[in-house]
Amino acid sequence: MSEAEIDAGALAGDHSIKPVSSRIPPGRKVAGKWLIGLATLGLAAMLLLQVLDSAGIVAIGFENWRPLLCAYLAWAVALGVGQVMIRGEAGHRALFLLPAVLFTVSMVIFPTVFGLYIAFTDWNLSSFAGRQLNGLDNLRALWADPYYWNALGNMVWYVLAVLVQYAIAFGLALLLNAEIRARKFFRVVFLMPFMLSPVAVSWMVGKSIMEYRFGPAATFARFIGWDNPAFFASPWVARLSIMAMDGWVSIPFIMILLLAGLQALPTDILEAARIDGAKPWQSFWKITFPLMLPVSVTAVILRIIFELKLADIVINVTAGGPGGATDTVSSFIYREYRDRSNVGYGTMLAQVYFVLIVIFVTALLNLVSRWMRRLT
Amino acid sequence: MSAAAWRVKRISGRTLLYAAALLWAFISLFPIYWTVTTSFKTAVDVTQGHLIPFVDFQPDWRGWRSLGLSPDTIGATSTVREEFLRRFENSIVASVGASVLAVVIGSLAAYGLSRFRYRFGPWRNKDISFWFLSQLILPPVVLAMPFLVLYKELALLDTRVGLILVYALMVLPIVIWIMRDQFASIPIELEEAARVDGATVWQSFFRIVAPLALPGMVAAFILSVVLCWNEYFFAALLTSSDAKTLPVMVASQTGSQGINWWSMAALSTAAIAPLALIGIFLERYIIRGLTAGAVK
Numbered sequence: 162m163s164e165a166e167i168d169a170g171a172l173a174g175d176h177s178i179k180p181v182s183s184r185i186p187p188g189r190k191v192a193g194k195w196l197i198g199l200a201t202l203g204l205a206a207m208l209l210l211q212v213l214d215s216a217g218i219v220a221i222g223f224e225n226w227r228p229l230l231c232a233y234l235a236w237a238v239a240l241g242v243g244q245v246m247i248r249g250e251a252g253h254r255a256l257f258l259l260p261a262v263l264f265t266v267s268m269v270i271f272p273t274v275f276g277l278y279i280a281f282t283d284w285n286l287s288s289f290a291g292r293q294l295n296g297l298d299n300l301r302a303l304w305a306d307p308y309y310w311n312a313l314g315n316m317v318w319y320v321l322a323v324l325v326q327y328a329i330a331f332g333l334a335l336l337l338n339a340e341i342r343a344r345k346f347f348r349v350v351f352l353m354p355f356m357l358s359p360v361a362v363s364w365m366v367g368k369s370i371m372e373y374r375f376g377p378a379a380t381f382a383r384f385i386g387w388d389n390p391a392f393f394a395s396p397w398v399a400r401l402s403i404m405a406m407d408g409w410v411s412i413p414f415i416m417i418l419l420l421a422g423l424q425a426l427p428t429d430i431l432e433a434a435r436i437d438g439a440k441p442w443q444s445f446w447k448i449t450f451p452l453m454l455p456v457s458v459t460a461v462i463l464r465i466i467f468e469l470k471l472a473d474i475v476i477n478v479t480a481g482g483p484g485g486a487t488d489t490v491s492s493f494i495y496r497e498y499r500d501r502s503n504v505g506y507g508t509m510l511a512q513v514y515f516v517l518i519v520i521f522v523t524a525l526l527n528l529v530s531r532w533m534r535r536l537t
Numbered sequence: 538m539s540a541a542a543w544r545v546k547r548i549s550g551r552t553l554l555y556a557a558a559l560l561w562a563f564i565s566l567f568p569i570y571w572t573v574t575t576s577f578k579t580a581v582d583v584t585q586g587h588l589i590p591f592v593d594f595q596p597d598w599r600g601w602r603s604l605g606l607s608p609d610t611i612g613a614t615s616t617v618r619e620e621f622l623r624r625f626e627n628s629i630v631a632s633v634g635a636s637v638l639a640v641v642i643g644s645l646a647a648y649g650l651s652r653f654r655y656r657f658g659p660w661r662n663k664d665i666s667f668w669f670l671s672q673l674i675l676p677p678v679v680l681a682m683p684f685l686v687l688y689k690e691l692a693l694l695d696t697r698v699g700l701i702l703v704y705a706l707m708v709l710p711i712v713i714w715i716m717r718d719q720f721a722s723i724p725i726e727l728e729e730a731a732r733v734d735g736a737t738v739w740q741s742f743f744r745i746v747a748p749l750a751l752p753g754m755v756a757a758f759i760l761s762v763v764l765c766w767n768e769y770f771f772a773a774l775l776t777s778s779d780a781k782t783l784p785v786m787v788a789s790q791t792g793s794q795g796i797n798w799w800s801m802a803a804l805s806t807a808a809i810a811p812l813a814l815i816g817i818f819l820e821r822y823i824i825r826g827l828t829a830g831a832v833k
Binding site: 261262333341359414418515 | 554555557558561562564565566567568569571572575583584585586588641642643645646648649650653655665669672673674675676677678679680681682683684686687690691692702703705706709713737738739742763766767769770773774783784785787788791798801802805808809812813815816817820823824827828
């Protein structure tokens with residue numbers, strides 16, 4: 162029970178509140194320790210009972226594992242109260258952090274550990290055999306699964322598309338930062354796609370506007386001379402269509418971040434450059450763009466992290482087709498769960514993907530921070 | 538450069554600027570316009586690609602009638618409408634509940650992290666903050682299956698409480714990110730003065746800091762509501778009948794409707810309407826939430 166070790170004092174430096182020392186009667190300390198100890202014992206006992214019951218050793222007949230959940234909640238409350246009793250002021254301070262920590266730990270750690278276990282089983286919901294550990298079979302199957310590698314390859318394209326989104330978003334941010342009338346109107350309008358649910362967008366754009374027969378986009382494409390405007394038939398066109406839809410929803414996000422960055426720029430430098438006769442194009446590349454680099458990096462990295470989760474639009478518009486050309490890893494695993502009930506294998510795919518993401522994002526952050534340090 | 542040439546250049550620049558702005562406004566709004574108008578179309582209008590109501594087609598309540606929301610069916614009982622309203626309610630409960638939960642525990646944690654010094658084994662404040670934020674990387678697919686099994690065992694599958702918990706987990710890092718930025722902008726002297734006057738940590742938090750941090754909390758709350766409202770992946774896997782949310786309903790209709798575009802359009806319009814309203818009236822909170830901590 163290492164949470165109890167959370168020790169709260171004052172922050173050093175500018176942001177600090179000095180701790181108020183108060184004497185805690187030894188009796189209260191002991192009572193607090195007993196409270197936490199008893200609660201832990203209770204939780205352990207409940208866990209033991211439930212495990213024994215589900216293993217069929219004792220017959221209490223729990224319907225589900227909810228009693229354990231209640232025991233956990235009670236333990237969490239006891240832990241909080243105990244902290245205050247034992248450590249007084251410092252315990253009060255720990256109480257600020259405890260709910261979020263306990264919540265996240267219980268919601269993330271358990272599923273991750275349990276997911277690791279599932280990943281090494283041959284569990285299929287539609288088979289009656291139940292789950293059995295099958296060692297590295299899932300990993301071997303993954304290694305030989307062309308669709309998984311194909312989906313990973315697609316992710317590279319989707320991540321690269323973020324750079325295009327960034328370029329467009331930068332243009333829009335500059336536009337909103339320029340002296341134009343009805344700026345507020347344009348800001349609200351430009352932000353609008355971000356608010357809409359990707360599932361609704363899948364229908365609105367993917368399934369009706371880009372529909373082959375009657376969709377206005379298809380009509381327009383025919384009008385400008387594309388005889389056969391099938392947006393989701395050939396691999397690259399389909400991929401570009403998905404990217405366009407995804408961009409439509411997510412460009413406003415980058416745009417808003419960049420706009421905030423532009424508005425925080427020191428105006429006197431740009432003013433001075435203008436007086437010195439710099440062309441707008443020059444002053445953009447020599448002044449605005451370098452000054453915007455930190456914001457840009459934040460925006461692009463956040464966007465890449467979200468892009469790696471892309472699924473809704475693909476699931477609902479193309480279901481990965483044609484021939485897996487638009488598949489993202491998430492949508493591929495989703496179909497593995499939904500259509501093939503292949504829980505064990507799908508979870509292995511997800512876990513491997515998670516490891517790859519962590520490696521990729523960590524490398525990216527390191528690279529970027531090194532690069533930024535060299536620049537400044 | 539002569540004054541006239543300069544003016545021509547300036548005016549053409551302006552024109553380009555407005556043309557670009559109008560073009561993107563058109564791109565942003567056309568799908569919404571299309572969806573709203575299509576919900577009033579009949580089959581002929583759809584197949585012939587009519588665009589402008591009253592000019593090239595006569596609006597009809599067809600799409601809304603199929604949802605049970607047109608003027609002539611609003612009084613009658615309609616199973617589709619009941620289904621829709623149930624999904625709508627689920628979406629509201631799940632997104633508001635999750636946002637409240639996330640804002641409460643996220644604000645407390647962010648306040649603690651910005652004001653007190655914690656030590657947890659080798660971990661300091663910076664590490665704890667990073668740990669919270671790093672949850673953002675976690676893709677939903679990794680948690681989906683374990684959650685499905687876990688919820689089945691806890692009898693939380695297909696319940697609103699289950700959705701609320703998952704969504705709160707999903708938006709918690711964002712809330713902590715926003716609130717940390719918010720608390721850092723509140724001068725610490727106010728709390729110190731309160732402490733000297735004998736207020737406890739909780740009193741100084743609730744009486745002094747929380748009211749000042751309210752704009753940040755509202756921004757975090759609204760951004761959370763938007764993200765939860767639009768969430769599809771967990772809802773599709775973890776709910777089946779009782780707790781199904783609006784996006785799942787929209788998604789389940791897309792395949793089966795064929796050329797019934799008017800009813801899909803009506804459903805999509807109804808699903809995006811609350812968010813469009815939030816986007817129009819609460820836009821500054823969204824922007825505030827998105828830009829927290831991005832600009833130093």
